[in-house]
Amino acid sequence: MTPKVGGGRPWGPIRAEGPAARKLAEVLRRHVDGSGKTLAVLSGEISMSKAQTGVYLAGKVPTQAFIVALIRATVRPELRERRQEEALALRDQAMRPAPRTAPGAPVVGGLGAGYAVELAAAQARQIETYDRLTRALEQRAEVERAKNNSDKLVMVLLNMIHQLDRRVTDLVQERDQLLARPRSDALEDAERKLARAEEQEQRARAELRRAEEKQRQAETLEAVLQDQLRRLTDELDRLRAGDTTSPIDTLPALPALPDESQEHHASTDPVGDDIDAALAHASAVNDEDNTTLNRLSSELNEPTAVVVQDNPPDNPVSPASLNSRHGYAVRVAAAGNPGRAASLFNDLIPAFARALGADHPHTLHTRHNHAVSVGKAGNPGLAASLFSDLISDLTRTIGTDHPDTLDTRDSHAHNVGKAGDPEQAAELFDGLIADLTRTLGPDHIRTLRARNEYAENVERAGHHERASALFKELLPHYLSVLGPQHPETARMRAYHGNL
Secondary structure, three states: OOOOOOOOOOOOOOOOOHHHHHHHHHHHHHHHHHOOOOOHHHHHHHOOOHHHHHHOOOOOOOOOOOOOOOHHHOOOOOHHHHHHHHHHHHHHHHHHHOOOOOOOOOOOOOOOOHOOOOOOOHHHHHHHHHHHHHHHHHHHHHHHHHHHHHHHHHHHHHHHHHHHHHHHHHHHHHHHHHHHHOOHHHHHHHHHHHHHHHHHHHHHHHHHHHHHHHHHHHHHHHHHHHHHHHHHHHHHHHHOOOOOOHHHHHHHHHHHHHOOOOOOOOOOOOOOHHHHHHHHHHHHHHHHHHHHHHHHHHHHHHHHHHHHOOOOOOOOOOOHHHHHHHHHHHHHOOOOOHHHHHHHHHHHHHHHHHOOOOOHHHHHHHHHHHHHHHOOOHHHHHHHHHHHHHHHHHHHOOOOOOOHHHHHHHHHHHHHOOOOOOOHHHEEEEHHHHHHHHHOOOOOOHHHHHHHHHHHHHHHHHOHHHHHHHHHHHHHHHHHHOOOHHHHHHHHHHHHHOO
């Protein structure tokens, strides 16, 4: 059995040439165990490679600087001086040449048969740990795949629900218009399509709840596996400390899982048939991910999440936990992953609403960040719709002229333009500019930027002379507020010049 220092995680055998060097290695390992730090973390803190750190902890007499750095990184301040003196004293003893022994006398210390037994045991443990590490990496790859599926599915289903909402509204209007006429095939067709669209919307929302549950379950498993990988990697580092003949080096590389094939559904059937096909595919993806995640939960001894189709989860969540998750979503967005951020914000909206209320500033702020991320992820039409809904709630709760309301109106107009309706975007910016001017002032940077976007949308709508006049009026304000060298000023002048 590979020995443990102080009852902690197992280490590889010590290759010390003398009792003082062995004692020093045991003392330093004990300090590492007491700190709870992995070799990867420790090597970073003492500015030394993990391999060299392992060599010193395996019995080679370390440098004085290494001992000082390791004590500083692993021992509490009030004990450092004493522990450092003890370790340096052992180093001095280990540096002295061992006394010569008479022929036939037993050798004290050194690498004997006992070391060979320890080495064999440690190498067997290395292979067993490597196998567990390999399986954990395979499990993480499966979890990541299921999580990516759920992230994409959430965005697809959100867009589908948005489209179905519009379809239901249009069909209701069509049916109401036909009600004024005698009973006809057209009316029956409209009622049939309406009933189907309403049922499809319910199915889409049910699949959305399932996909969101898969996201949460995958995130939990990711955290468990990440911790397991950290522990297994550190265990392997400890067992291999100073071992240049490890059998791990002869093992094949960790296996890679094959990429999942992408299915494409094409149909020339009516809209309702296309939606049914898409929902069937979403259900199949949810079913597959559910099987994968539940199996991995069982393997990792984690409780599986039970998906309730018609009821959202009602587990109480602390505001501190929600704020932490919100901060993580913000960092994901800042790192350039708006699709993932949109999923995280979307998951937080009902949680904030349950914990703090639908009209709480944190809930409304999360809805705003969600809409921003949806737009940046390439769906400005859905983002515009989300901002439109948010404007109504903000106006009701904090007022028309509140900076948050004005900011949301700006984002709404921006996404309307991105979605391909510059005429409407120009109208929205025109109304916004008047409120920004009254609230913030004519030369506030937000007012100027709104005027700039207004002019750009006027130009995209085909009113080139009007746009040129707007840019000409705006340029002196940019020069005054930002200066001639500012990138925004240069961009606007170039845009104006191109006109």
